[in-house]
Each structure stands twice: as C-alpha cells, then as structure tokens.
Amino acid sequence: METNVYRTREGLRHAFRDVLNFYYPDCLDTRVGGYVAQLDERAGYVYDSRSKHLVATARAINNFSLGTLADGPEWCRHAAEHGLRFLSTAHWDPEHEGYDWLLDERAPVDRTRFCYGHAFALLAGARVHQAGIPGGRAELDRAFSVLEKRFFEPERGLYADRASPDWAELSPYRGANANMHTLEALLAAGEATGEERFFERAIEVAERFTRELATETDGLLWEHYTESWKHDLSYNEDEPDHQFRPPGYQPGHHAEWAKLLILLAEHREEDWLTERAMELFDSAMELGWDGNHGGLYYTVEASGEPIVDEKYGWAHTEAIGASALLARYDSSYLEWYDRLWEYSAEHLINPRYGNWYERLTREGELPEPDHGPAVEPGYHPITNCWLAMGVLEDDPTALDADG
Template identity: 85%
Template structure:
C-alpha cells in the first residue's frame, strides 16, 4: 500500500519540507525569509535576495502548516513573512509589489501579474489561517490585479508592466492567469465571497475551453496582446527557463487540479470533464515510459523538447490525481505511480525536500543557485490538498488514513 494514501504519510512528507526551511529561513536581519537553500546540502547560498514569489509562497506554506495543525512556529513564521510582504515588497507610491529586493532595497520593480497573484494567494491563505493582516493583503492585491492587469474585453489578465505602470508588455501568458485563478480560488474559499470565484470561472472557461479549442484541446502558453496564439514564441530557445516553447504536461495537470477545485463551488459539468481530459493529456503526452516522470516540455505529438523532469510537475500531477480520484478511482493508479517516481528520484532521503529538476535518466544536474526559488510550495500545497481529500472522505484514496 502506498503510504501516501494515508494522512500519516502525507503529514510526514508535508512536515519534512517545512522542516527543511525552518527555522533557518527566518531572516532576523532584514525581515522576511531566506529561501535560497542548496537543495542537496541545505546551506544558504544567498541570504540577501528577496524574491516576491518566494516570499509569498513561503507565507502560503506556513499558513497551510497552521491549517494542517502543524507546529506553533508555523503561525509565527507566517506572520513574520506577511509583515515583510506588506511593507518591504509593497511600493506605496506606485501601488504595486516590487519583484526583487536586496535586503529591503528594491533591485527590480517590474510589476508582474504572476507576482501579484502570489501576493493574493499569500493573503488568502494567511486569512484562512487566521493570520492578522491577511484580509488586508487580499483586498490590496486583488485591487491591483483588477485595476492594472485585468482586460475586460478579453476576460483575462495581462502579464507585466513597468514600475510606474506606464508601459504594458505586449506578451500575454497562460502561467500568470493560471496562478491568478489559483489565488482567486483561495480568496473565495477564505472569504466566502462569490466575486473571486466568478472571476476564477471566467479565466478557466476562457483558457481551458475557448482558447484550447484552437489547439485541439491542449493548452498553449504564449499569446499576443490580442490573445492570439503565439506559436513561434521562443522557438529558438527550447530550454528557456520560464517561457519555453511547446506544451507543458505539468501545467496541464495543474490546470486539471484547479478545475477540480473550482468544481467544488460550481455546478457546471464541463469542469470535471475538462479536468479529466487535461490530466489524461498530461500523462499521455508527457509520461516517460522508459525512465518515469513527466517531461518538462513536449511537441503536440508527445515528442519531448526538454526531457528534464521538474519536481513541481510531478507534485502538481499528484494533487490533480488525488482530486480526480474522488470522482474516478482509476486515477489512483497515477497517484501511486507519481508518488513512486517522486520518492525514488525526487525526494532527498536525508532532508525530505524535493529536488528542483532531474535529467531524463533521473540524475541530479548542477543546481540553479538563483533567487527564483519555490521554497517547497508545490509539494506542500499538493500534500495538503491530498490531506483535505482524506478529511472529506477517509477512504477516498483507497486506505483508511
């Protein structure tokens, strides 16, 4: 029996990732978090860089620790991070979140929708966990997203702007909208306000039905400023770190997860149907039958473009398969297969943290020692979702947890 079909097993994996970062992640000099830990040996390689997304994701993690009845230090850690987000990252003059800081000094003030979405997620999870100031952050982040990024004529969000909001990039992307959808779902659940869920539904329908209809049901990542598919985007940079060409199996699984969550609040039958279709596409196109794991990017045929295996993609597919299994137990086969690959290859047996990426064959490449880290957000979030599935139905994953 897969131990991760039980609460005990999931809580163990959940706690291991939190413990990898805490208490060394608490920055008592500048405030906020230190998140740049070497994934193999655990040492801090950069104690000064403060990335907006890393700050927000760590708040999410510790807030989920509170919601999962974790150690008391989860509450203290979440409060610590939320204070930093609302002061150091927030630019009161231009009313936006700064992207990158050195200590407390801004070094990149580009306004990314992606970053503001994570600020909304952080506020939502903090509010849900009863952290003071969470509700204020929800209102502030949502206001910026609506006033600066949302394009009513398209029903979607723009990608990025200059620090003074005068210049809006012509690039439009799926990733920013996907994470805005995630944050809106969290805000709706935390506040009980339908406006967040209504906006989430709009994004879901535009992307996974209307835009996907133009690419045979698959989800393209890159668009023009009029939301036309930009099929040649970065075609000369197949290994681009953040905007590679091709289809991403991990994102198909992540969208499937979000549709399952949205279906808990809406009655439209297409949500679960599309969730199943997108997950099925993720594993049919992206699963490596020889070495295991989901490829990073693939052609429409399933031929890999970048054959590396990213930890976040496997974690998102675990969360999606757990949610889908509530409606169709056959998805437990994928739940088990994904956990098997992750425990054998991706999870450090010494520290319990997840490696960022592996080669196709499952070897560790040289680590990326940049500020754009995801301090355990994907495994923590998806372990928590699987625990929530068991909370609703102790037998949902096929074991009495």
Template identity: 75%
Template structure:
C-alpha cells in the first residue's frame, strides 16, 4: 500500500511540513512568526512583515500539530503565535484585526473578512488543542464577523472595509468559503450549534442559490447585491488574489467543506452537491496533456491561467479523501492527485509544497511576498485524510 493510504505515511507528510517551518519561523525578538521562508531551501527572505493570515494560519498549523500528536514544540509554537495575534494584530480602538504589520507597527489596517475568518479558524483549532486564550480569540473573531461583515438580507458576509468599518461594494466567494470552514472548526471545538447553523446557512446560500446564476459553477466575484460580476478583473488574469474565471481549486475546496458538513448534518443535498463540485473541479480543471489541475478556467474548461498551484491539489486531495468514504471511485482521484503532487509539487528535499509551477512544471520565480500560506493547505488536508482513515479503517482500500 502506498504511503499516503496509511496513517503512518500521512503523518510523515504532515510532520515534514511542520519541520520545514519550525524553528526558523519563531520570531523571538518581536514575537509571532517569520512566515516568509523561501520554498526552495527555507532561508528567510523577509523577517519583518507580519501578515494577519500568515499569523493565524501559523497558530492553526501548530494547533493541528498538537491535535495530531506531533512534536512537543507544537504547543509552544501555537501559544507563541496566539499571543502575538491577540495582542499585536488586534486594534482595540476600532475593534478589528489589522491586516499587515511591520514588526509590531501597523502598516495596513484594512479590514478583510478573509483575515477575520482565519483568526476564527486559529481560535477554533487552538481551543481544540487546549491552547490558553484560544476560546477567547474564537469568540472575539466571531463577534466581529457577525457585527461588521454579516449581511442578514443576503445571509452572507461582506468582504472588505476601511479601518473605520465602511464596507466596500465588492462581495466575494473566497471570504465566505473560509468563513464557512472556520465556523465548522468552531463548532467542532465548542459544540455550540450557532456556529454549525451559520456555516450551513453560508454553504446552502452560496453553493445552491448564488451559483444558480452560473449554472452551478462557483464564480468568484459579485456586486453588493450578490449578482455575478462576470467582467471583474478580466484585464488582469494573473491577479494574485482576485483573478477572473472559475477556479477548480475552490470547487474542490467547497466539496471538502460540504463533506465535512455532512458529518454533522443529515441533509442529503450536502454530499450530492459535494460530488457535483468535485466532479466539476476535475472535469473543467484537469490538464490531460501535462497532468494536474489548472488555476483558472472559463466555463468550458479552457484554461485562463494554466499554472499548477500547490494549494489547489492539496484541497482536491482532502476532498477526495472525504468523498471516498461514501463512494470508492473518489479513491482513484485521491491516488492520482497524490502521485502527481509528489512528483511535481512537493519539495523532495524538505517536504514543503511549492506555491506555483508553470503548466509544464517549471518554476518561474522564487514566489516571494508577504502574503504566504505557511503550510496551511497541505497540513489541513493531510490531517483530514488521517481523520478519514480513522473514521473508516477500510477507506481507500
């Protein structure tokens, strides 16, 4: 049996990612994390920038390490990051989380729902792991999301606001998807039904109602009235955060979230829609010539940006692992995705994952920037695959 079909093999993959970041990511001078490690050899290329999402993801990652019986230092690393998140990213005067810091000095106070969702996720996983302060951070982040971003008329979250909480007109899929993920984690951490209800509402509203306007596919960008903005950034196909087109990776990620929701809710549509979205991800996104999933495509599956991103494939791995518990055919995709990823996307020397390759699997640059994802996607989905194996000992066989 291949290593990724065993708990031991998945644990090895999981620990490799943690080991890539620790201890170099621990900022003992300023606090928090140094998240900007070069994906090729691990050298620090930016020791000062503190990005809200990177900080929250670090807390999440090391909390998962505690939950997965990882190295003893995971608890210390999670506690270290949570203190910085609580004390330095939080703006007490305006009651929100600052987006970008230079050391401890704020550089950008823009309020992003996406960032607040990751704080909620960090608080949830810290709570599960028994990290002091985790529950308080969970509740504070949820309160801000509800008071500042939630729009009852649309039953979805707004996307962005000024430092003083003036909402922008843009509405986005991505922030709501990660809010749904964080709310599910909050429910698993606390058993509080309000988190489960909110996550279910978002999933139902977005994946069944909003997507009806685009034939069931997940568009990324919307007006303030939640109408698809089909021309958004059409002149910027390589926009880092808001590219035009359909993203196969987000179809797989929503499939994963619906499969997790189905563990807690009995509605049949959850697994049906999860299968639909995963099937759409691979039907639209799989590159038959070079292998792997495209980054963005049009409605016919023609690639807009044909690059291969590490996070896309880890999300598809997590989704296929969960779906294979209900339909063994998804185990074939699980195998295929792992085989492709181990050949191309995982750093063979260190075990971390590359951010982006070209369609033909070339590396076109160092992928440096402040907005990094320090192992969050591979760790999350290795952990979910381990959970799938624990829930169903015969899964993938």
C-alpha cells in the first residue's frame, strides 16, 4: 500500500481535530458544570444531558488537554479547565476521600470506588499539568495518593479493583484493565512531572503483569483474577458477550499493553520492554485479525477462534498507536499501521463528523448504538493520533518505510 494520509502530520492532525470538533461545544455543560459526554455517535445529538460518569469526565479532560498540547483550537484550554473544576469538586467525595463513579448532574448515584476511575482521574490531572493549566498538579497528587493508599497491594505489585464507598470492603475481584489504565496514568504522571517514582511504579506493574503472570498463559494476557491473583479462567464464561468483563483474550488490550510498554521503554533501558511489546502486538494481530472481513475481533480463544466477533473502535485506535510507536524500531509494523487505518477509515470513522463508532458487527455493519452513561468521548482516537503525531515530531521519516 502506498504511503497513506495518516502517515503525515497533516492527516493525523485532521483526524485528531475532527474528534475534538464532534464533542465541542455541545459537550460543555454550562448549567451544572462538567461535560455532556453522551452524544449519539451517528447523528451527534445529546441523548442524556444529566449523567456524569467519572471516566467520561476524566477522558474528556485528557482530550482537551492534549488539544492544548498539540496547539489545537484555543477553546481546548478553557474546555479542559471547565472539566477539571467539575472533577475536583462534584466527583470528589471529601468525607471519604475518593472519586464518585456516577452522578445525576451533581448528585451521587453510584459512589463505588473503582481503581479504573481513579486511574483516569490521575491521567486527567497529569495531562492538565502537562498542558500547563493550573490545578492539574494538585489533582494528580490527590488521585495518586488514593491509588497508593487504597488500591495498591505491595505484596503483589499490582492494584486491587474496587471498594465500597466508605472503603470498608474491598472486592475480591482483581483485573487487568484497572492495572493497564493505572500504568497508562503513571506514565503520564511521570512525563508531566519528571519524577522517577511514577516510572518505578509503572515498571513494577508492567513486569508483574506482562511477564510474570503471563507465563501461566503461554505469554497471553488474561483479564480476570482471584483475590490472590490466580487466573480465574472460568470468570463470566456464562456471559461471553459481557460488555465490560467478557471471558477470553482481548486482542485490543494486547495491542494497548504493547503501546504502554513501548512508551515505558522511552524512560527505562530494560531490553525486555521492546521485545515484550512486539510479542504482544504480534499476538494481537495473529489471534485477533479477521482474515475474511478485516478488523480485530473483540474477544478470542487462545487458538484465535472468536468468542465475540464484533469490531470495537477503541481496539483499532490502540493498535494504530502501538504500530506507530513500534515502527520506530522496525519499519515492518507500518504494514499493520496502514491496514488498521484502511479498515478504520472505511468502517469505523463516521463520514459525516469524523468521530469513531463504538462497535460494528463482524461484517462491518452498525448495530443499534448503546445509549448508556459509560461512554468514551473520543479518548482512544485522540490519544493515539496524538501519539502518532509525536512520532513524526521526533522523526519526520518515522512513518515512511523508505525513510
């Protein structure tokens, strides 16, 4: 395939800004604060103006902070500040010192303490601080303090999953997803502050999860564990299409872990980081790519047999980001970079607005949209376009196979 437009900074910047423009200004809630993140992915209308989900709030802050860092529209800074004020007040529970999971406008609906949500609060604080916006460092420090005090298990080197609102009860479930996104946030915190403690914790999590635990599953990454971090291979086996915690292996998460290991390798010299990143990305493509219809399956057996054969937008953006970073080490990854963009441009990107669809059928058709409160307001495509733009900033020929 000839060099495509997404190998250029201009093409990536266009895709990056399309997603920002899809959400702004409709996402700003000027009445109660925060964001209205629940926009219909096809037509762009608001389908829920009241729900304020912690992850959606934090992800939107991340997006507008990256817009500021990338010299995007001038309104990005204001939009990031707007979200940070809401995160630090409405989502924060000063009595129990934790972030509330779901609000109805400003009233708590679900106060469960999720590590996953606190990780995104840390990411939001880190990105705001990195963008030079006041208040970001304070939020970064607060979120990290809760993660370390309430979720980190020193004897395991990993993070627990969730707790009751008063922190009295810790769930026995342990999971990959919370640790993966905490690792992401730790990397962002280290890059924003230059402090080694964040990278030290990040490599501890990365090594424990992607090397030690993975030896029990032939190098693949299982998602679900018991309280003692034993593989729970039967978890949700009776719910193969569970939206957030399905059984099986997730190719998209293998690509996402690969991306994070490559980012960590920029700050650590351990050779295993790049080697393991390549292994994980290669496994994601080998097991997850649909040779008949294109695109990555959502979940698969260890053999590559699909369990849920739908194609999720986030998985493709994460693989795009990973392949862009890996191409700096081996230009053959550009083949996957091009193939992923080709599939995404044809099937996953809304031709009307430029936002990304949440999911497709195996054949690439759009199912009925999920109009729930737990949305991802463009966080995956924005973050990975930004990473790919950064690759080109470091080396303008990095995405050129002949460069």
